Amino acid sequence: MNRGGGNSRKRPPPSNTPPPVKHRATANSTPSPAIGTLEDDFMVEEDVFLDEALLYGDEDEESLILRDIEERESRSSAWARPPLSPAYLSNSQIFQQLEIDSIISESHKELLPASSGQAPIIRMFGVTKEGNSVCCFVHGFEPYFYIACPPGMGPDDISNFHQTLEGRMRESNKNAKVPKFVRRIEMVQKRSIMYYQQQKSQTFLKITVALPTMVASCRGILDRGLQIDGLGMKSFQTYESNILFVLRFMVDCDIVGGNWIEVPTGKYKKNARTLSYCQLEFHCLYSDLISHAAEGEYSKMAPFRVLSFDIECAGRKGHFPEAKHDPVIQIANLVTLQGEDHPFVRNVMTLKSCAPIVGVDVMSFETEREVLLAWRVLFLPPIVFHFYMCNTFSLSDLIRDVDPDIIIGYNICKFDLPYLIERAATLGIDEFPLLGRVKNSRVRVRDSTFSSRQQGIRESKETTIEGRFQFDLIQAIHRDHKLSSYSLNSVSAHFLSEQKEDVHHSIITDLQNGNAETRRRLAVYCLKDAYLPQRLLDKLMFIYNYVEMARVTGVPISFLLARGQSIKVLSQLLRKAKQRNMVLPNAKQSGSEQGTYEGATVLEARTGFYEKPIATLDFASLYPSIMMAYNLCYCTLVTPEDVRKLNLLPEHVTKTPSGETFVKQSLQKGILPEILEELLTARKRAKADLKEAKDPLEKAVLDGRQLALKISANSVYGFTGATIGQLPCLEISSSVTSYGREMIEQTKKLVEDKFTTLGGYEHNAEVIYGDTDSVMVQFGVPDVETAMTLGREAAEHISGTFIKPIKLEFEKVYFPYLLINKKRYAGLLWTNPQKFDKMDTKGIETVRRDNCLLVKNLVTESLNKILIDRDVPGAAEFVKKTISDLLMNRIDLSLLVITKGLTKAGDDYEVKSAHGELAERMRKRDAATAPNVGDRVPYVIIKAAKGAKAYERSEDPIYVLQNNIPIDPNYYLENQISKPLLRIFEPVLKNASKELLHGSHTRSISITTPSNSGIMKFAKKQLSCVGCKVPISNGTLCASCKGREAELYCKNVSHVADLEEVFGRLWTQCQECQGSLHQDVLCTSRDCPIFYRRMKAQKDMAVARQQLDRWSF
Amino acid sequence: MEIDSEKIHERKQSEYNYLDERFEIHKEMYRGQQYSQIYFARLHLMRTLLYSLAPTWKPHLPVCKVLGLEEGKDCIIVGTLFKHMKLKPCVLDEYSKERSVTPLVKPHNFMHPDDNLILEDESGRVKLGGSALSPAIYVTGVVVALHGKETSAGEFFVEDVLEAGLPPQIERPIDLQEDKYVVLLSGLCIGSKSANPLQFQLLVDHITGHLGDEEEQGLAAQIVHVVIAGNSVEFPRKLINGQNLASKDQSTLYEPIKELDIMLNQIAAGVSVDIMPGLNDPANFALPQQPLNRCLFPGSAPYNTFRSCTNPHSFDVDNIRFLGTSGQNIDDLDKYSEAESKLDFVERTLRWRHLAPTAPNTLGCYPFTDRDPFLIETCPHVYFVGNQDKYDNRLVKGSEGQLVRLICIPKFCETGIAVAVNIKNLECHTLSFSTQVRI
Incomplete structure (x- = not known):
């Protein structure tokens, strides 16, 4: 936008001046005449638009104006969604839903003439295959749950019970505006999922209530007990009373997350007064919905609009930006259509002028308020603004609404979105939080905590933007990948193999306060940060994988990030149970008192270095297979009393190694085994289709599906074992692990019995290690190929002894193999006898984040030398050389940097920590660049007075470089390097410790003299001989070194040459990363491995050149 | 003798x-200066030169800066070329996680069919398209004048190239x-x-x-x-x-x-x-x-x-x-x-x-x-x-x-x-x- 134009954007005079013509913007709406001052308008604004009561009000002036403008809006803009086809009202409406939520509102009079008052309404937001946005209101679905019918209660007692319950409900919900709390109570025939039961069904009462929130209060009443005439005080076990309303709806209507929904012609109504900003909006009854399974045409994805954005704030020196004080200065946005490679909208909104950027629309504004409002217009048509903006700067001329379906970014949930909302509140821009698709609904931020057994407790903020799905890449990557750091820089280095330029937030303010050029610099940086999440999303196929996961497990897509694993299993369980006419009891939240059970076995590791091939036998999806093979389920579990009472024949039951009894398939097939079977067959099918598929997009969908199916199958076991879960059943989970243990033991025994010299084999096989679902066998043969043959034979032989579908598979051979201890090993992995695939390590310090890079490099290189080159002496030599380099102070400083996150201010740490103390010290030196809470603090350990505590010896690496402060090699040797190294070397090298850590290579030590220490203030600098350091009065060499000029000069100049080479490579690399040759590198990314090297190269270069200049005689 | x-x-x-x-x-000493300045000096001198040649080369065309490009409009731009190269060795490779199984063979040439050229001046860059400018011939750091126009994809479609030619x-x-x-x-x-x-x-x-x-x-x-x-x-x-x-x-x-x-x-x-x-x-x-x-x-x-x-x-x-x-x-x-x-x-x-x-x-x-x-x-x-x-x-x-x-x-x-x-x-x-x- 406004490429060729001037840099500073002035407001046009408040007259009827036509807006400046901008290419690429559609300039077709004429600005209305000015009404008054800014503040006056604002007041009008507030009165007219922000009254929430208007939501269901009558047709008023506002909406007339809105319609008027809406009609005048040009749809030809490149940004806007495609127009609705004229025939849309005569067709069925088919769309892919992305978000489902529910609201409470007046019930629809046309669709439900019989009911009145408030009722829950389901909203589905989605996109048609043409790319039109859809909002579908579903009416008539009511919340309900079950209770077991008390014995002695007949159909006649129901109305009495109904009245009692209604009375109690009225007492506890005094404010509700519904005519009737408990809508209906019906008698139904159902069965509880818990325990094996011989009778087919029991009587249950289905209680339908008016609003979803009433389920919980009604459950509370029933839990506590109710006085019923004729039956006395009774409390009830409720069933399916803790199911989210939306999930309930999806289960009952057979809708899964992200699938295609059809509403047939004539079954939907379009209201004159729309409630949302979607192109298509209609109302229908839940019973008229058609849900399409994700097959064929319906497995595709609609062209969703994905907005990726990033904001920059101008923080004050020494503080992390706070929304209360610090302005938002830039917002960069990229919008991509799902399935396309390049964003079709690229823009950046800046505060104050900004020089143009090729291919990007730069929109500059004079006030922060306009920046925020401009961003808001991305979401919604600029209707509400028309009033307000017309006399300042006609925003509606500039931007079309993009109306994104999915909002992505990096850490947007915790930072960007809440910041924008809070900032707008601080500035008093009341209309800013109207970002959702529903008219007049405001975005609110609330703190949320998310706790899951898998991930621990995470605190975050929840910003709900109605009708738009937020996908924060940091959350997704956190969930799916184990990394040493989750900064955008290291994530992009990991997945895209690119370093990201990082501008420190203290510099951001300086750039903002510069001129149009420096702000452009910042804008480019901001755009890059907005583009990276989009690239990560594409690279990691998140949209495909998450939609497929939602389809497989049947939960809305937004649940996948916001909730744990168990809701996914629960959703599947509910669907299956519904088919079987079963109901799930509401688990009492009994906390952790249910105790734990024995976990998986790890066979004792026979540690050592194995130079013969080790075959690995793996159980393919062990836990799911066990559950299927032994029919383990809630509904097949026999209670101990029933075991005695029911007189089940031994051939009909299985007694598990943990002592539980389950009936076999012949009596009752379990639901869990059925779910698992379906998941695993579906996975097989998906994998087969994947092989057939040609189209890359189809492949992406199928691969996402098979992955989702695998993860889902594995999470079923966890669901039964989650003690604070939805429906824990430790009988099942402990049985599963006990079978697992038994199988590992059995495999070990079978292998060692069969493969013996007595049995006709060349060597005795030996099981050296066994993990949860794999067993490592040394067959004793020297070559990989024979080991593979034997491995296959063993797998087949042993699989035969297990009940189907438990299967032992042979996949890989390790050769050589270094077994350090339980859960720690390294080896070369072979899947074919010709060439090894890769080096596989587990549990070895290669990625731990509180180690310095030196450790990682040492360990990796040593393993390479030991395993790939088979050169143990070489590895030892390498280690010795590195240790000697460390002691001689020749190690690249960036390898020694340790990084820790600063979680609270220095004084708040109870125990003094190295990084906390350092942050305090740095604050005293220079508050502007000192790390703040939330930053990661890099430090090195320096040499200090004897007896100084470790935390007193931490220092900022840059400070160390600048002042020649000596590092403490012994700290690194003892606390960082020695343990990991000894672990690796002990199995392969005798006297490893003595050899590596105390050899002759540790004798000479070199320590730099700090330039800032106290004693140096008294030192006088004097010229010394380059050759022997003898003080001289002038010249370069002392008398006795004369004659060695050539040699000494060569040494000196070659040092300079090396430095020059490094200097050039480092600085040009940084130019490359920042993407500009003509501008200085600003990046201060301390995550970047070459940051300190670059600083050091610059400093060393200056010193070395000076030294060299002494030779110019 | x-x-x-x-x-x-x-x-x-x-x-x-x-x-x-x-x-x-x-x-001249190492005082913390970076490489941007030498590029700047080079661009400045070469641009003056190329600007003086432009009127005789394509008399009818306007001369633009990278940031002044307008979509679909023919013009001449002058800037420093940057060649984006897939195989270019990078100092960061030293830090990459995996050591490849096959030992690194150092190719004598780092060309790749996907290499592409970008034109940059002190304020912006634009990706270059079209076949008039072969990425195989040009390298990073050359200053040229280009005739072409910006496409809707934000690329600059090159029709013709002007090099400075032999000096006097x-x-x-x-x-x-x-x-x-x-x-x-x-x-x-x-x-x-x-x-x-x-x-x-x-x-x-x-x-x-x-x-x-x-x-x-x-x-x-x-x-x-x-x-x-x-x-x-x-x-x-x-x-x-x-x-x-x-x-x-x-x-x-x-x-x-x-x-x-x-x-x-x-x-x-x-x-x-x-x-x-x-x-x-x-x-x-x-x-x-x-x-x-x-x-x-x-x-x-x-x-x-x-x-x-x-x-x-x-x-x-x-x-x-x-x-x-x-x-x-x-x-x-x-x-x-x-x-x-x-x-x-x-x-x-x-x-x-x-x-x-x-x-x-x-x-x-x-x-x-x-x-x-x-x-x-x-x-x-x-x-x-x-x-x-x-x-x-x-x-x-x-x-x-x-x-x-x-x-x-x-x-x-x-x-x-x-x-x-x-x-x-x-x-x-x-x-x-x-x-x-x-x-």
């Missing part, structure tokens, strides 16, 4: 003019009557395994007139100047690792230099000689390489006929302008672009008016702040490049009558070839020496 006093040849005289000031670094040349003196030769050689590699001391001795003897019959001596007398274009010694860098040297190693380090000094001494006694540093010499790494220190040549340094020069090196002999390098600039182009012969690279640098466009991007260079010494402002008559695999030469004519002899000087230690240029007519021929040592 007996002297046949039939005829005494007198060595021809010539006027020598030293022009290396621009390549010398005296006051000082007039070649027409009154040259005599044959006078300048001998160019490179890659002596004294101290390496492939170096043959006898071969070099023969060359020295030839130059100094101690070899051959009268006719040959007559030829030798016409040699007025000798240039050694880099890599004179093979310098055992391994020995230098920050440790103090054992006295045995001290001598191994010094031995080749001492030998070179002795030979130079012989040449300098008879004819003026310039020695340029090369990649393997005991000199700094970054271009422009500074003269080899005189303390390395205690024997030859006192002669006023001995000059230790920079690399690149420029001088006049009888008003014939020479310009040359020890080969790093061309070797680097060979890694990052393609051409049929090495001379094509040499010719390209001349047409781009830049000795080393890939500096500082892939070729080490000093971070100059206010100038770019590698710009070729005046067209030389002889443009030589040392340390190439084979001897080659070509005469290039410019549009304004410029005449340049381009020469690839082979490595002497491998080929035994030195090149003699006749300054009268810019013709050149080789001096080839071979020995067979019987043991």
